[in-house]
Amino acid sequence: MDVEERGSTTPRRRKAAESRKRASGESSIYQDEDGRWHGFVSMGKKENGRRDRRHVSGARRTDVVAKVRVLEAKRDAGITEAAGRAPTVGDWLDHWLDNIAARRVRARTLESYRSTVRLHLHPGIGHHRLDRLQPDHLERLYGALADKGLSPASILRVHRVISRALRVASQRGTVARNVATLVDPPTVKRPQTALPLNADEARRVMAAAQAHRNAARWTVALAVGLRQSEALGLRWADVNLDNGTLTVRRGLHRVGGQGLIYEEPKADRSRRTLALPEQLVGALRAHRATQLEERVTAGSLWEDSDLVFAQANGRPIERKSDWHNWKALLREAGVREVRLHDGRHTAATLLLSEGVHPRVVMEVLGHAQMRTTTDTYSHVMPALGRDAADRMGNALWGPPAP
Incomplete structure (x- = not known):
C-alpha cells in the first residue's frame, strides 16, 4: 500500500510529501x-462516471491503515459495494429478487420468492446489516x-430463499460467508400418504361425470394421471387421436400480477408422450364433437x-373451479372424499396393480427419478413382491397343486 502521510510528519518530511505529486489512484x-x-x-468510478473516493477514520493510525488495506483489497479484487449506507439484508433481498432471481427462475417461482421475502424475511431480519448477519439471527x-x-x-422454504440469496452475495464478495449454511434447516415430515381410489370407485366417478360438461377431463385424470396444471393447459395440437397419443408440453398456472399463464414443464421428464387407452380415445372424440357444438353456440x-x-x-x-368440480363429482358418485391430486395417484396405483413395471409408471407420470415412484407407491409394492414370488415359484416348481 502506498500512502501519503500528513499531520504527523516532521516539517522536512511534510515538505517532501507535499512536493511529490501523488500517483493516480494512490x-x-x-x-x-x-x-x-x-x-x-480511490475505488474507481461511480455509475455516473464520477470518481469514487472512499473515506475511513479512526483514533489510531494502525486502525485507519487496516481499514484502508481492506478497501484496497476489495478494489483490487473487483469487489466494490455502492458508496454510502451499508446495505441491509432487506436491501440485498430486493436487489436479488429484481435483478438476479427475476432472470433465472420461472414466474411462479419468483412469485413464491417475493411472497416469502415480503411476509417473513423483510419483517424478521430485513433491518440487519447484510455484512453483520449472524447464524443466530436466522x-x-x-x-x-x-x-x-x-x-x-413453510419455514424450510424461508430458509431456502435466504440461503439462495446469500449464496449469490457470497459469490460476489458482498458478504464473507453464507451464514445460512451454518444453520440446521427445519426438519420436514414425509408428504401425506397417497389416497388413491380403487378401480370400482374410479369407474363410479367416470360414470357420474358423463352427466356433466368436460366429462373426459376426469377420464384423462384417472386413466393417464395428468397433473391438474397439465390437464388444464392441454391443447388439441398436443393430442393425436389417430395414433392414440397425448403429449404433455405445458401447464396452466396463475401468477400474481400476470394472471393465467402457460409454462413449459420444469423437469425434462415431465415433457412426455403417452399412449392412450382405446376407450379414452373414443371419449376424447366425443368430447371434441361436443366442444365444436359449444363453439358454434358461443359464436363471437x-x-x-x-x-x-x-x-x-x-x-x-x-x-x-376445477377443484370444486372434482369435489362435487365425488359426492355425486357416492365416493369418499380424496384430493384432486389423488386422481393422479389412482392412475399410478392401478397401473402397478395390473403388473406394469414401475419404470413404465415413472415415465407415464413424468417423475424425474424412479425413487419418487417407488417411495410414493410403496403401499403397492408388497403386493407386487408377492406376485413376483408366486411367478418365480411357478417357474421353478410348477403351478401349485389344486
Missing part, C-alpha cells in the same frame, strides 16, 4: 488538527415463525385457445 492517510486519523481510497427467526404456527415446510364470444378442456366460451378453466 491512497492517502493523514492526521487532522484534533489528532484523529483519516484515510482516503435461528431466532425460524423459532419466531414456528411460534406463530408456521409449518416446518368464443375465445379460441385450442384448449382440450375449457369453459363454455373457450376460455381456460380456473384451478379452483
